[in-house]
Amino acid sequence: MPEHDPLEAGDHVVLIDGSAYIFRAYHALPPLTRSSDKLPVGAVAGFCNMLWKLVRAQGFSPAPTHLAVVFDKSEITFRKEIYPLYKAQRPDLPEDLAPQFPLIREATRAFDLACVEQSGFEADDLMATYAEQAKAKGALVTIISSDKDLMQLVDAKVRMYDPMKDRSIGVDEVFEKFGVAPEKVVDVQSLAGDSVDNVPGVPGIGIKTAAQLLDEYGDLDTLLARAGEIKQTKRRENLIEFADQARLSRELVTLKRDVQLDVSLDDIAVVEPEGKKLIAFLKAMEFTTLTRRVAEAYEIDAAAIDPDPGLKAGGARSDALGEGLDPEGVDPTAAAGDAAVEAGLTPAALSVARISEGTATPVDRASYETVRTLDRLRQWVERAYEIGFVAVDTETTGLDPMQADIVGFSLATAPNEACYVPLTHKGGDEGLFSEGLLPDQVSVRDAAEALKPLLEDPAVLKIGQNLKYDWLIFKRLGIELAPCDDTMLISYVLDAGVGSHGMDALSVRWLGHTPIKYEAVAGKGKSAVSFDRVAIDKASEYAAEDADVTLRLWRVLKPRLVAEGKTAVYETLERPLVTVLARMEERGIMIDRQMLSRLSGEFAQGMGRLEAEISDMAGESFNPGSPKQLGDILFGKMQIPGGRKTPTGAWSTGADVLEELAEQGHELPRRILDWRQLQKLKSTYADALPTYVNPETGRVHTSFALAATTTGRLSSSEPNLQNIPVRTEEGRKIRKAFIAERGHKLISADYSQIELRLLAEIADTPSLRQAFQDGLDIHAMTASEMFGVPIAGMPSEVRRRAKAINFGIIYGISAFGLANQLSIPREEAGAYIKRYFERFPGIRAYMDETRAFAREHGYVETLFGRRCHYPDIAAKNPSIRAFNERAAINARLQGSAADIIRRAMVRMEPALTKAGLSARMLLQVHDELIFEVRDEEIEATIPVVKQVMEHAPIPAVALKVPLKVDARAALNWDEAH
Structure with a gap:
């Protein structure tokens, strides 16, 4: 971009609100650290990409001729002298953002x-002055910011x-936004105030009220002079009593x-950047992609x-950034009193400081507010934006x-x-009697309209605990919550x-801190009430504390x-899955209730x-569902040996x-097991599944739990669809009752022997790995290796033993377990297991190494860095220790x-959308995904699904x-599987 100096009519002046832009970008983008020393650089990366776009004239028309990045210098400004409490309530600066400002x-x-x-002076004053001077010379001005305080500057130029x-x-x-033209924004802010800047x-x-008053009276001075004419008593009294406060506010916001x-x-x-200097900076930051582009x-x-x-x-300047914050260029109002800023800003130091801060700041429930008006809700929304x-x-x-x-x-x-x-x-005072709504509440519709822009704004991070539930609640109000951080999942990753x-x-x-229990406000047992019957004062204390504690x-x-x-585990495996699972739960799956009714009878x-x-x-009738009666029959009357109490x-x-007992040849225990299986299928599935059908959608909507297992496996509940038996004919009949909508079919996509494949990969077992690469029958190959039997014409019994x-x-x-399974x-x-390890020594080495690592560290890690903790792996009890070793x-x-x-x-829905397909992912059951697909799209959908699943590890692994x-x-789940 050529030099353009001095400013002329028709030029384009671009002013970047540095601090505000970086702060918002920081929360909207995933964290990024420099790999060599873990220095946080995510905001810097976003900032550099934006600058590159600007200097290459790719983002604005006309191209910028003059450009400045404007920062706040210090907290001591003329506004502080006018009003010492100005900006006194600014929140702490995020510690991993602070070192990025320099x-x-x-x-x-x-x-x-x-x-x-x-x-x-504040950066806003400098930008206002630049804008005024540029306009005077006939130039166009663009201010890169969404800060409402700058909107008073907007006009034709x-x-x-x-x-x-x-x-x-x-x-x-x-x-x-304000209900008034830009020239009246100052008057609106003078009346409404600003809780963010105090x-x-x-x-x-x-x-809203300020805009209505100004529309009626013209300007702030006229309004204050004629305040006595206002009919609403409280409004009139406040305008008269706080007139000087409004005038003070005008000085602060102007x-x-x-x-x-x-x-x-x-x-x-603007001058053309010196390429070599820019590349030297980008390489120091380790921004590989942008370095290549430049x-x-x-x-x-x-x-x-x-x-x-x-x-x-x-480097000398880099070390200074890692040790502590260079205060130049950062609003000290935000950082004042922040122990982490004073103590140091390396990632480990930030983590320790935050933990210390967490226990040092008592919860003050008396500080919570009950918001009863739409205007006040909008003020909270504005604070969140800021x-x-x-x-x-x-x-x-x-x-x-x-x-x-x-x-x-x-x-x-x-x-x-x-x-x-x-x-x-x-209800009444205790929320128990009246069916009518209590007074002084914001309507659901008004609240949704006020919240929707905020909750959908990509620049404002929404933080929650188990946010998938809240996502679905808001979705039913027409709001799609994004972007999100979930404290439950952050804890789960860690x-x-x-x-x-x-x-x-x-x-x-x-x-x-021990939060208020739900039962303390809603009761328990027979005295429990639904939350809409809880008195508002009690509900407010309980609910506000939940948000406070979550934050x-x-x-x-x-940190x-x-x-x-x-960070990579959270950002790639947990955070994006919240919305994926929420949409799956929202879609639900159809069931054939008539078939389930018939199965219940069968x-x-x-x-x-x-x-x-x-x-x-x-030799007598008894209740097979009674453990006591069964025990008395088996070990009392029949005197079967091996009983224990x-x-x-x-x-x-x-x-x-x-x-x-069944393995020992006793028939009665086998019949009891068969009876229990049918009883479970009848009560848990055939009878219960129809009760889960949503009356509005006509579908069953299970709930997936992301943080329920140590290994990262999902589980489901209400109803649990993960444990439907598939090895018995009766269990498969239950799956037949899961059906597709008319004109659609269900696609079942299942990883084949994925854990065995991963064993061959992780244990580095050449023969197993080669067998999978060659597409061989892995169980037959194992049998051939172990027993010296040719694969061709191998007896099914030999293959079955190898599979087991x-x-x-x-x-x-164990040898005992394998003996029971194979009836040998x-x-x-024991000889089989010993021979297996002799033929595949890498597997024994893998197990020994994993066991030793887990004993030393208390955890193991997956290929993708997920950490699975087993704190009891060093237990003195041998059985507990052995269980944890096997689990690790x-x-x-x-x-x-x-x-x-x-x-x-995570990748599936974007891939289907890109391919122009309407397939909907409905269920995940361990290594299997279930989709509902239009009949005419089946042939096109299956290859996309397989491609995404088979290449899912790339590029991480x-x-x-x-x-x-x-x-x-197929038309139903069983036939598709």
């Missing part, structure tokens, strides 16, 4: 752009541009347009340019998000800065296997992701036949006991498989063992 200044200089700041929403802000957009305004006057600038308008003319644009060999020695890891994040939580009438009604919601923007917004509380990830448990663990947990836990190197008849056989074998003195009749060993080894099967002597089973060995395989299907699920997915379509 780097942003370095980036600006690397681009050969003006970096402007001036003592005594001055526009704003919100980079996060990619939209221009002109006169019409200002009117849409501008007092007039109590009870919000933006931007100065006549600052004596240290850097003149002519001095900010080098290509300037036709420079990037390899010949050394990183800026002062800024690369270990700081770029907000914790949110919903209160509803039930636990099913597809049927529960919203009762209210809570917001939190800082510790002890939280509110509850009641919407549909009912500490899977170490305690609960529920909010109450996390609060006690990290904050030393505090986020502040404590989020640990960077400090412990788990199962009942089968149970009846078995009961008759059981009575004949026992529970600590209560009763005979043990669990499935393991009955299976062992293959899968048994993954789960740490324990010595023979299996976790690397099962966890890696779980990570792979998660990656596939390139497997040597290929993944294979079997996929087929």
